[in-house]
Structure formats: C-alpha cells, structure tokens
Amino acid sequence: MIETKYKSGSSLEKILVAGTFAVTAELGPPKSADLDVIKEKAEILSGLVDAVNITDNQTAIVRVSSIAVAKLALDMGIEPIMQMTCRDRNRLAMQSDILGAYLMGIRNILCLTGDHQCFGNHPTAKNVFDLDSIQLISMVADMRDAGIFASGEQIKNSRKAEVKPPKMFIGAAANPFADPFEFRVVRLQKKINAGVDFIQTQCIYDMERFEAWMEQVRSRNLHKKCKILAGVTPFKSAPMARYMRDKVAGVSVPDYYIERMQKAKDAKAEGVEICVEQINRLREIEGVAGVHIMAIEWEQIVPRIIEKAGLKSR
C-alpha cells in the first residue's frame, strides 16, 4: 500500500486528496458568551458535513473568537476550519494564534483579508491589515513547510531545540464575481503561488459567470493545483434575495431567482429548491471538488439541503 504524504493530516485534507466530493458548512459564533448557541449549531452540523468554517468576527461584528469556537466545535465532533482575517491582528498575533490553535488540535485555516470595520459594530476602530490574505497564506505555508516565522527565524523554542512548526491545511476565498473579472483568475493563481491548498468561493448565483471563471481556471490548470469548493447560500426570503443582489458587494444574483422567490408560496422551501439545483449543477462542473454551504444564521436548514441534494450518503 502506498502511503500518502499529507501536508497537515487534517480530515478535510484527506477527503479532498481522496477525491471525495466534499461538503463544508459554516458556523457563525454568537455575539455573547452563550455556549448553548454554539452547541445547538454544532449539533446540527456534527456528522453531517466534512468540515465547518468558524467565522472570525464576520462583517466586522464582535463575536466569540474563531479560535475558541473552533476548539469547542472540535470537542463536539466537528472538523473546524478556523477563519482568520487580517483586519484585527498583525503578524505577531496571527502567528501566535496559529501556534495555539494547532496545539489545540485545529488543523484547517481559512486566510481572509476581512471586511472593513466600517460595516460592523465598531466603525471607529483602527484596522490592522499588516498583511493581506495572500501574504497570510504565504506566512502559514512558510510556517508549515519551511518551519520559519514571517521574520525568517526558525520555529523553535531555543537555539538547540527542534523545529516544531504548526502544520495547517491552508484555505482561502475566491470571488469570481468581483471586478475586474479578468483579474479574478490571476488572483487565484497568486493564492496558489502563495501556497493555498483549498479555495471556498463567494456564494454563487450567476452560474454562467461562474462557469466562465471555471473555464479560465481549467485553462490555467489551477483546479489541479488546489481544491475548489463552490460556495452556495440558500435564500430564506424574497427580501433577502433582493438584499443579496443590491447590497452585498461582489455578489451577483440574476433577476430570475428574485422572481422565483417573490412568486413562491413557501419562500423557504423555494430557497432550498434553488440551492439544491445550484449544488446539482455545480457538481457537474469539472474542477469543482466540493460545495461550501453558507446558510447565514440558518444552520438548521443545512441537513435538508444535503439530503435533497443526495449528498447524505457520500
């Protein structure tokens, strides 16, 4: 038997390397010290998906830290993907948090630039952005593969000690819908050059544009260099669909979905229906290694989506 050499040995890495169609979901930590919220969400997702993103003060709103919730989720039987943004920490804090997260058993990290603080509940805060997401990927990859810190120093406790690096499976986001369109695939290439292992895309509604992007991805052979998980977000209501179209930068929602949501008698069921259709279509696209279901504050719908999409018995 040939033994596969893994970069991090995380369950998510093993699943993706094996070529299994992966399903990931998201768990947004609560805005208060409320363990029950975390438990409820974790119970829904535990055993259902391959890994769960733990968001990091998403939309710049203070929540329980992604590292803490990733550890709690891990203890509840979930494979966490710890999100880390560049908005709130400099390179010292990031590296120290990565070392700590690794020691607590966290093996997946998603490297993000982070939403600007003006969108959140502390708009007068100072931002950091010491690094950007691509430089963060590079730093985590260097920590893992070269055993060095961003400064170039070896990751060891004393001169004579052995190098003990944190070995993370490294993810990043990609937005096929932001501008300039022709640069989007170059940006993916830059993330691959920086050392990314997997990508989760922004939520996809405009399938034509996503397929055009995937065509560019395949023409550069990028789908062979990293695993691409296509992002989906179910609509909960017609107003939400309109909000996604009109207010969320970098998300493109075709009008026919808005019409469907408006006409639907049961908007939530229609939202699930659309999401399942999207997943089925995404599975057919060459180079899509899995889906990332971002049910924003609607984690309880994820089991139904997975069941209806026939992904339960993977």
Next chain:
Amino acid sequence: MIVAEQKPIEEIKGFLAGHKRVLLLGCGTCVTVCLAGGEREVATLAPVLRMAADLDVPESTIERQCDAEFFDAVKQQIESCDAILSMACGVGVQMAAKIFSDKPVYPALNTMFCGTNDAAGQWSENCLACGDCKLGVFGGVCPVTRCSKSLSNGPCGGSVNGMCEVDPDNTECGWQLIYDRLKTLGKLDVLADNPEPKDWSKTHDGGPRKLSREDIAGL
C-alpha cells in the same frame, strides 16, 4: 500638499474660554492653498471670534509655520497675547508651541491628509508618507493610500464597477485604478507577482521618523 479644514466654531470657542487676547496666526503655505488657514481665512475667522467670544484677536499670517525662522516676524505681537490660535496644519501648531513654550497654542484646523486638489472645493488623499514608495511598480497609483485596506495584492472582493465598497458613491477602488493604468501601460504581468509583506517600520509604526542629511547639514 497638506489638506486641512477648519474645526467647528464651538470647539474653537471652547479652547479660548478664559483668554482675553489671542493671536490668530495663519500660515502662507499648504493651508493657504487649500483655503483653510491662510490670510483670507484669518480675516474671516477673527471677527467671528471677536463677536462670539468677546476677545481681542490680533491677526497675522506668516509664510510657513513648519519653519522656526518665519516666527520672528510675530514674536513681538505674541508678547502682548495670552494665547495663540494657529490656523496651520498640526505641524505648524506644534512648531508654534515649541517656540512659544510659555503660551498656550490651540489648533483652529483639523489636519486631514496629503492630497490633491481635484476640483473647486474637492480634495482627496493620495499619499500616506509610508517612507517606501512603490508608485513605480504600481503604475503611479498608491495601493497603501488609495486602497481602503492598504492591500498589496488587491483588489479585494469589495471592488464593484470601479468603486470601493467602503464608500461606493465617492471612493474609487484604488486597485481598479492600478489595474487600468497597468493595462494601459502594457504591464499587467506585474500583478502576477506576490509582493513581500510591507516593511511598516519605515512608516510611523517604527516610531516618529527623523531625517538627517549630511550633504545639507554641512552647508
């Protein structure tokens, strides 16, 4: 130039409470050009303060408040005053406070940024004075200043129709500008490179910066 704007009058009046005679001191350089603290603005503000705050407000404007030598012209005038209200940028205010160490010095302006004059009454920030200029690489558009997140590898997902999500009505995406310029120049390949993390020690993060040039010191 350094762009500034006048503080709210109530804030200025708050500084001056308890004073009797305050020199209103304009600056003849940047803030004159951006119409915030030159001779004309001094002449406009002085009567407002005389009326509103019941003060003696002698007026003066010197060529530059960031250079000690220009303060000689007002030394005598300041002796008879119990405070100075400077209409210079923050640099000038600090220089005045250093020279007249026994007098209170107050700012009449909020210093905003290093920027351009885009149209009548319109200015925009262009340079953060980061100490390590990369404009030669990025087609003459500064990513540190023009990108809301100072990204080295932009644009982020918040760039839509050439505008930045932070202020989509007024602020262009700096990275779209960089992209367009490099495309025009036939240098888009530059963007395939991943720049090293920025050396922020050359900015204010390294502490207040000093510059000394031996070639000039000897003159």
